[in-house]
Amino acid sequence: MIYRVLLPIIFCFFLGGKTFSQDPVQIIDSLKNKLPQATSNVDKAKIVADLTWYYSMVNTDSAFVYGEKSLKLAKKIGDSTLIAQALSDFAVVNYGKGDLKNAINLYNQSLAIRKKQADSAGIASLHYKMGTAYHKKTQLDSAMIYYLKALKYYEDTGNEVLANSAQSNIAALHFNQQNYGEAMRYFEQNIKFFRKTKEDKLLGNALVNKASIQLVMKDTLAAIKTLNESIKISEAINNVETLGSAYNNLGEVFMAENKIDQAKEAISKSIQYRANSNMIADLMSSKLTLAGIHNTLGEYAKARLLLDEIRPFYKKEGIKEKLSRLYLQYITVFASEKRPDSAQYYTKKYAQIQEEMVGEEALKITNELEEKYESEKKENQILQQRAQLAEKDLEVRRKNTFIFGSLGLALVLGLLGYLLYNQQKLKNRQLQKEGELKTALARIETQNKLQEQRLRISRDLHDNIGAQLTFIISSIDNLKYGFSDIGEKLGNKLTSISNFTSQTIYELRDTIWAMNKENITFEDLQARIANFIEHAKNASEKTDFSFSIDENVDEGHVFSSVEGMNIYRIIQEAVNNALKYAVADEIEVNILKEHEQYQIEIADNGKGFNLETIDAGNGLNNMKKRAREIDGILQVISSKKGTRISLRLSN
Known part of the structure; x- marks a missing residue:
């Protein structure tokens, strides 16, 4: 059995101002x-x-x-x-x-x-924790937003330890996005700082992260050496969380090298430490890995005990990747026990969760394969039944006269011809299904290539155009502060250009965010809109902003990246218009669900305008155009008491 090497990133988790030196x-x-x-x-x-x-x-x-x-x-x-x-x-x-x-x-x-x-310190601590939670959920864009907010506060206040910890988690995001060089640069910087400040707990974590990158880069010997160093440092301070991860990763390395006994020893130590670290999800992950090792060694009963123990946790949490591995191990166990019904049950469960993970197209392909298997099975049963009838028919005809025998022979020959015809028909059907399967796989491959192209374009936008815009801002600032005799008018013009360029970078990041996602949920929009409102607060301190999502709204509702970006831009344009023209004290953004429709409202208490006499500018026209593109209905109601913009979307 082949195991996939798992390389979890350790998140340095600061939970508040409480510290202790005694035994808890x-x-x-x-x-x-x-x-x-x-x-x-x-x-x-x-x-x-x-x-x-x-x-x-x-x-x-x-x-x-x-x-x-x-x-x-x-x-x-x-x-x-x-x-x-x-x-x-x-x-x-x-x-x-x-x-x-x-x-x-x-x-x-x-x-x-x-x-x-x-409470700035409390806000920064919560931003850090929320970034860690989103990171654990693999919602990397939301995690990055909260990590950067926490990092800014720690850097502004000169807290180098927490700043380096936040940088470690940002490096982990780069790792998840396969930016290994950038991730390694961050971790090397962390390791140097943690050695200097003798922060052994954080140093052990950083070393585990470094080993993860070394493994991805195929430097296995260096990774083992780094993990052993982390284990030595962490054992000296009894850092059970890091020891659990280090031994888990070391076990995965040994499994990849087919050193099963060494892998078993390492994973067992990981379970021992993780049981004491109180991190249930990580403990269950190590137990799942150990169950796979037991199966590899033929210790099926031990594997079964572990699988039965961890199955309720993964079913409750719905972690698909782990459930997939769990079901795969159950198949091996029940096959060894010669229980085909149970093995078939978990085969179907495994196939079902694989289908959910790869999308609708993969689901369609799997169903077709299953139907093909069931159809073939039924055809074989029909053939067996007909063969049995043919044998009985021949026995009867042997007892009859020569004439009846001849007729029986003719019937048998006709039956055989019919069976051959059905067999050929079944073969043709199989060939047709295989052709359709190849076409579907080719379509998936094309979609994957398109996604890779989108990611490559977004990286180019970030690395090239983003860097050039940043250089423009830096150059303008150098002009302003490098020449003392610049007039007020020219200085204001340079400031205007700098602010426009900064806004362009901000909008470019929004575009890159949308390009990097095939689908966007209300939960994704919540983090993005909250971040935009934070920027709006900085631009207008006199205006009170609020943002809420009704409890009836399904936060997991999926939009395409184009739909999600249009919704975000409509909200952004409405808030900007309220800031520029409404002279409002309060601006609200609310997401509701009414009569099987989602409704997004942006309201202010400003001076309003007359819809019949006002000349609709690009902002209002753009919002209407975006609403039409996503089959939405945009309604604008304005009076002297304020303006309300409503966007209705089908559920």
């Missing part, structure tokens, strides 16, 4: 003794919050219980600071349990409070 278990015992002595709800809330935090390091279930108590107490007291911290801590617990959707929801609630409090 000792701290937990101390806090439990203090809890009955607390005289006020505030003191109780703080102790329960600390219990949530420290239990998250040793026992996720207990952390979950105390997390719910902490949030309930904070809301009862009504202290917004306590509520924000309780939401953040409870999100960390959900992250540890692998419930990423709920973790992101809790982070957003905490972030809204921190923004009202203008």
Whole structure:
């Protein structure tokens, strides 16, 4: 059996301002003794919050219980600071349990409070955590947005340790996008800094990341050496999270080299450490790998026990890539036990999830293959039944007279001819299906090449045009500050050109974002629109912005990249028009679902305009054109009390 080498990136995860030097278990015992002595709800809330935090390091279930108590107490007291911290801590617990959707929801609630409090440090910490959650979900564009926000704060405040940690995660994004040279540059810089500052925990993480890139670049010996260095450093400080990942990756390397016994030893150590690190998702991943090793060694009973243990987790989380591997291992186990029905069941489950992963075209091909298999099976059964009838018929005719025997022989010959005809017909049908399968595969290959071309064009836009625009901005700034005698008029003109170029870069990034995605969901738009509104706030500090998505809206609803980009541009154009012309104090962006239709509203309380007398400019015409292109209905309502622009889309 061939295993695919998995190279997980380690995310350095800073969860807040709490630090400790004692054993977490000792701290937990101390806090439990203090809890009955607390005289006020505030003191109780703080102790329960600390219990949530420290239990998250040793026992996720207990952390979950105390997390719910902490949030309930904070809301009862009504202290917004306590509520924000309780939401953040409870999100960390959900992250540890692998419930990423709920973790992101809790982070957003905490972030809204921190923004009202203008707590820059708390906002940066939440941006970091949200970036990590989106990274875990492989929503790389959203992860990059939040990482960059956190990085800017850490760099502005001179926090080199957290800045380097954020850079590590940005490097991990480059790794996921196959920009290996850029990722390696970041990690080498991190490793140098962490060695200098003796940040051994972060150094161990960075070394695991470096080894991942070395493996991709086929430098296996260097990767093993780097992993062993990480293990040595991490064992000295008992960094169980990094040890779990390092041994897991080392085991995958040994599997790729067919050193199964060494792989088994390494993966077993990974499971031991990950069981103590309280990261359930990572622990289940290592157990799945160990089950594959047991199957390879013929230890099918051990493999079956592990698979039965981890199956509920992956079914609940719906992680398709892991479920695919799980079902594949079950097929091997049931085949060894000579249980064809169970093996066939998991074969179908495996085929089903593969179909979901490769898209509708692959689903169609798989169904055709399955139908072909079932059709062939039924035809064979019919042939067997007819052969049995023919034999019985011949036995009867032998007992009859010569005349009846001759007639029987004629019938047999006719039957054989008919069987040959059916066999040839079946063969022709098989050839036709194979031809259709080849055509479908060729179509998929063409689509993959088109996607690669889109990614190549987007990289060229980013690396070439983006770099040139940045150079223009830098050159203008050098002109302004390099010549002291530049007049006010010329200086204003240069500033205008610089601002226009910066806006062009911003819009270019939006275009690259859309080109890099085949599909765009409301969840993708949420992160993008939130980032745009942040920029709008910086441009107009006097205007109060708000953005919300109704709970009835399916955040996973899929649009094509063209549809998603048009929706984003309509919202962007409407907000910009409100800023330029409406003289508004408040601007709202709301996404709703009414009568099986999605409705996007952009409203302001500005001075409004007369639709019948105003000369519609390019902005309003562009919004209408974009709405028509995606079969949407754009409605503009304006009065002296403000303007409301509504975009309706079919569900």
